[in-house]
Amino acid sequence: DAGVIQSPRHEVTEMGQEVTLRCKPISGHNSLFWYRQTMMRGLELLIYFNNNVPIDDSGMPEDRFSAKMPNASFSTLKIQPSEPRDSAVYFCASKQGQGAYEQYFGPGTRLTVT
Amino acid sequence: AQSVTQLGSHVSVSEGALVLLRCNYSSSVPPYLFWYVQYPNQGLQLLLKYTTGATLVKGINGFEAEFKKSETSFHLTKPSAHMSDAAEYFCAVSDGNQGGKLIFGQGTELSVKP
Numbered sequence: 001d002a003g004v005i006q007s008p009r010h011e012v013t014e015m016g017q018e019v020t021l022r023c024k025p026i027s028g029h030n031s032l033f034w035y036r037q038t039m040m041r042g043l044e045l046l047i048y049f050n051n052n053v054p055i056d057d058s059g060m061p062e063d064r065f066s067a068k069m070p071n072a073s074f075s076t077l078k079i080q081p082s083e084p085r086d087s088a089v090y091f092c093a094s095k096q097g098q099g100a101y102e103q104y105f106g107p108g109t110r111l112t113v114t
Numbered sequence: 115a116q117s118v119t120q121l122g123s124h125v126s127v128s129e130g131a132l133v134l135l136r137c138n139y140s141s142s143v144p145p146y147l148f149w150y151v152q153y154p155n156q157g158l159q160l161l162l163k164y165t166t167g168a169t170l171v172k173g174i175n176g177f178e179a180e181f182k183k184s185e186t187s188f189h190l191t192k193p194s195a196h197m198s199d200a201a202e203y204f205c206a207v208s209d210g211n212q213g214g215k216l217i218f219g220q221g222t223e224l225s226v227k228p
Contacts (some may be wrong), residue, residue: 031214033215042218045215045217093157093158101214103160105150
């Protein structure tokens, strides 16, 4: 299995621009999670989906952030407009089944907003 | 609500010495507990997990952890550190019900001295 795939791996953009991060979960997994990692705040859960439906988006920092999962094999996290404080590493993870199965993480997207 | 506290943001050991990374959790229901490792510029990788049953859990790369309900702890140990163990380690808790949502600790960076 290819694992969780994220693209791009690195993104540098200017403040005010729209940024779209992409994730392909492991085939057969029915839960998908978006995390943000920074030195100051550590690893934060932004939003997660079960069976393509958003379940908890309480971690989304503000309305500039939005996430979609149009089908079981693809999700996007969009920031519009981007700000320098959005600079972070964004991870996508997927999991199968309900309950205490482990999450499998992608390699992350390092976002720099100048 | 659930929470995780990792004692010590940075731990340094000599090669061949015991590794002990501390994790305490708070949970109102029986917890499911995880340790993940993150190598530089990579995503998180599962080391081990506790769900039910035996309280001493063995994971990859010679690591193990013991669930102690009375102490609400899940400390990670390895008898003999190797240079390749240098990484950041995250403890996480889940109640297994909220779609497997994980709450992560702040992480402990492990350095291994030759």
